[in-house]
Amino acid sequence: MKRGGVAALAVLLTGPAQADERRSGFDYMGPETQLMQTDDMANPGMLAVQAGMRLWQETAGDAERSCESCHGDAEKSMRGVAARYPAYDATAQSAVDVAGRVNLCRTRHQGAEPLPQEDADLLALVSLIGLQSRGLPVMPDPDPQMSQWRSRGADLFDRRMGQLNLSCAQCHDDNAGGHLGSAPIPQAHPTGYPIYRLEWQEMGSLQRRLRGCLSGVRSDPWPYGSDAYVAIEAYLMQRAAGMPMETPAVRP
Amino acid sequence: MWAGLVLASALTAGGALAQGLPEPLPALPGDPVRGRAIVEDRQTGLCLLCHSGPFPDVPFQGDLGPDLTGVGARLDPAELRLRMVDSRAINGDTIMPPYFSRDGLNRVGDRWTGETILDAQQIEDVIAFLATLTQEESE
Amino acid sequence: MTDALVNIPETATPGEIIEIKLLISHPMETGFRPRSDGSLVPRDIITSVRCLYGGETVLEVDLNPAISANPFLVFHLRADRSDEIALEWTDWGGVVHREARQITVA
Amino acid sequence: MTLTRRAAIAIGLGAPLVLLTRPALASPETMNAAIAEFTDGRSVQEGRITLDIPVLVENGNSVPMTVEVDSPMTPEDHVTEIAVFNERNPLPDVVRFRPSPALGLARFQTRIRLGDTQKITAIARLSDGTLWSAAMTVIVTAPACIES
Numbered sequence: 001m002k003r004g005g006v007a008a009l010a011v012l013l014t015g016p017a018q019a020d021e022r023r024s025g026f027d028y029m030g031p032e033t034q035l036m037q038t039d040d041m042a043n044p045g046m047l048a049v050q051a052g053m054r055l056w057q058e059t060a061g062d063a064e065r066s067c068e069s070c071h072g073d074a075e076k077s078m079r080g081v082a083a084r085y086p087a088y089d090a091t092a093q094s095a096v097d098v099a100g101r102v103n104l105c106r107t108r109h110q111g112a113e114p115l116p117q118e119d120a121d122l123l124a125l126v127s128l129i130g131l132q133s134r135g136l137p138v139m140p141d142p143d144p145q146m147s148q149w150r151s152r153g154a155d156l157f158d159r160r161m162g163q164l165n166l167s168c169a170q171c172h173d174d175n176a177g178g179h180l181g182s183a184p185i186p187q188a189h190p191t192g193y194p195i196y197r198l199e200w201q202e203m204g205s206l207q208r209r210l211r212g213c214l215s216g217v218r219s220d221p222w223p224y225g226s227d228a229y230v231a232i233e234a235y236l237m238q239r240a241a242g243m244p245m246e247t248p249a250v251r252p
Numbered sequence: 253m254w255a256g257l258v259l260a261s262a263l264t265a266g267g268a269l270a271q272g273l274p275e276p277l278p279a280l281p282g283d284p285v286r287g288r289a290i291v292e293d294r295q296t297g298l299c300l301l302c303h304s305g306p307f308p309d310v311p312f313q314g315d316l317g318p319d320l321t322g323v324g325a326r327l328d329p330a331e332l333r334l335r336m337v338d339s340r341a342i343n344g345d346t347i348m349p350p351y352f353s354r355d356g357l358n359r360v361g362d363r364w365t366g367e368t369i370l371d372a373q374q375i376e377d378v379i380a381f382l383a384t385l386t387q388e389e390s391e
Numbered sequence: 392m393t394d395a396l397v398n399i400p401e402t403a404t405p406g407e408i409i410e411i412k413l414l415i416s417h418p419m420e421t422g423f424r425p426r427s428d429g430s431l432v433p434r435d436i437i438t439s440v441r442c443l444y445g446g447e448t449v450l451e452v453d454l455n456p457a458i459s460a461n462p463f464l465v466f467h468l469r470a471d472r473s474d475e476i477a478l479e480w481t482d483w484g485g486v487v488h489r490e491a492r493q494i495t496v497a
Numbered sequence: 498m499t500l501t502r503r504a505a506i507a508i509g510l511g512a513p514l515v516l517l518t519r520p521a522l523a524s525p526e527t528m529n530a531a532i533a534e535f536t537d538g539r540s541v542q543e544g545r546i547t548l549d550i551p552v553l554v555e556n557g558n559s560v561p562m563t564v565e566v567d568s569p570m571t572p573e574d575h576v577t578e579i580a581v582f583n584e585r586n587p588l589p590d591v592v593r594f595r596p597s598p599a600l601g602l603a604r605f606q607t608r609i610r611l612g613d614t615q616k617i618t619a620i621a622r623l624s625d626g627t628l629w630s631a632a633m634t635v636i637v638t639a640p641a642c643i644e645s
Contacts, residue, residue, distance in 0.1 A: 030550050032561045041398045044461040047416040050394050161362040164298075164349040165357055175347065177317050181294070181301045182638035183311030183555075198556035201418065201460035220361040252555040258640070312638050408601045421610075423587050447599055453593040458585050459559040459608040466594075469570075469601025 042057025045248025061112025153235025192249020272330025285383025
């Protein structure tokens with residue numbers, strides 16, 4: 001898609017009113033943490049990218065194929081891909097995020113077992129793929145099937161949950177910019193995943209981050225890989241349409 | 253259960269919302285010293301994650317809810333109690349968690365199923381403490 | 392296999408003070424972190440980092456559990472000759488990992 | 498990484514950072530003892546060494562720290578060792594650098610863990626045997642959300 005198309009899609013999906021007020025979580029960080037993200041030699045996420053590059057070239061599964069066997073050079077073939085996800089997979093009749101896509105490739109084309117969610121190798125591959133969209137605008141999948149996923153995600157985002165009875169929206173929409181203790185509440189734009197979170201001291205997915213909030217309000221997180229997460233991911237990426245991708249981002 | 257009944261009566265009293273729960277919860281009279289400890293503890297009361305107040309020893313207080321400075325002068329114990337038990341009675345969209353209600357909750361984690369955030373005694377202790385915060389400005 | 396990012400300039404002018412950066416993929420498990428059953432996760436840290444310039448040790452660093460996961464180190468070196476610059480780090484099991492680069496000084 | 502590396506704690510919106518560093522906290526006394534061992538009882542002067550850490554850090558798991566000594570780094574006059582100490586982590590030692598004059602510049606940057614708000618002390622030993630120190634207090638904010 002050409003640049004004009006990107007801008008048009010962004011306006012279509014987000015509406016013009018939000019456009020100026022959206023801020024990445026990056027903007028809420030202190031200068032030291034920002035520098036940790038922007039200096040590739042200081043960003044631990046680049047270690048995951050390096051591991052991902054190695055894994056990209058390694059064969060896996062019965063088919064003895066690597067990612068590279070089919071996709072070639074990741075820097076070319078994966079450019080802009082992560083900015084479109086979650087995307088609709090017609091065969092699975094489901095929206096899948098990038099990690100889900102990697103695992104579909106493994107089972108369909110490599111004859112390999114899917115990697116567990118939050119597996120370091122899976123995060124490494126997703127980080128490598130995500131890096132190929134860094135600086136490109138989020139450009140949600142235009143497949144009409146995605147709208148029901150996004151509306152389910154919106155519903156979940158607005159739903160109060162847990163013993164503390166809070167919805168995602170109550171913090172990240174209504175109180176973004178406020179402080180929970182010392183921590184500024186960001187607007188929940190998932191432009192940098194997988195992220196290196198200082199709290200985790202390792203890479204993690206948006207699903208892991210969502211689970212953190214669910215635990216925080218004293219709810220039971222859905223199991224990893226649940227449709228509920230993919231729906232919220234799809235909704236959040238639509239809200240972030242047009243914002244630049246940052247993978248691998250660093251967050252406190 | 254008990255809280256739900258009390259809340260229901262508060263909600264229906266006199267057409268307009270009753271603004272308070274005058275009857276103490278079934279507990280010993282509130283102890284402001286214990287109440288302060290609950291308010292200041294980030295894992296028990298959680299209060300100062302969202303509220304600020306006259307607590308010089310607690311770093312990094314939140315700013316999502318009203319400042320608790322002088323809250324004891326602005327609200328009487330009945331009003332404090334209703335806001336603690338279930339602030340949804342005042343504002344259906346509140347971000348104040350329902351500290352003594354299990355009504356209408358969704359997907360509560362197993363660890364907390366059937367539990368309220370604080371128990372009756374803790375609520376009364378917190379109310380007794382908040383009632384002492386009558387100074388309007390913090391020093 | 393340990394991932395590490397090593398940044399050593401390929402060229403320098405004589406006497407130039409160059410910047411060297413090292414980022415090592417490692418959890419730096421402190422040995423103080425409890426599991427859910429109360430037992431402690433055993434310590435597993437990088438214990439030391441060494442820089443050698445043409446085989447001569449120019450820097451030794453002792454690391455402790457207070458160093459963050461994925462240890463990051465930035466230091467400087469006066470480049471006065473074309474030679475090999477090597478970084479070696481030793482893990483908890485005593486295994487030495489090594490990354491070396493050639494610098495051309497002219 | 499493995500799932501077991503994640504602490505199985507789900508406390509709610511608020512939880513302190515200290516899970517990393519729970520068992521035995523060092524004390525100013527243990528830090529002073531470690532410093533005394535490093536200095537071997539010699540007197541320490543303030544100055545010549547600077548310690549650069551953000552005064553307020555977002556997460557104590559990764560705190561950028563730069564330590565620099567004002568030294569020509571010549572064979573005749575150079576830094577032989579820099580030690581950094583903390584007073585409230587479980588162990589008082591943070592890191593030690595032993596440079597040779599070949600470095601040309603005695604400036605080192607790393608990232609450290611701080612389990613709590615505390616004082617950090619850096620001491621440099623020079624080739625003439627003198628000892629120089631700098632100290633600063635770093636405020637560690639408690640993260641609001643900790644997950645299971």
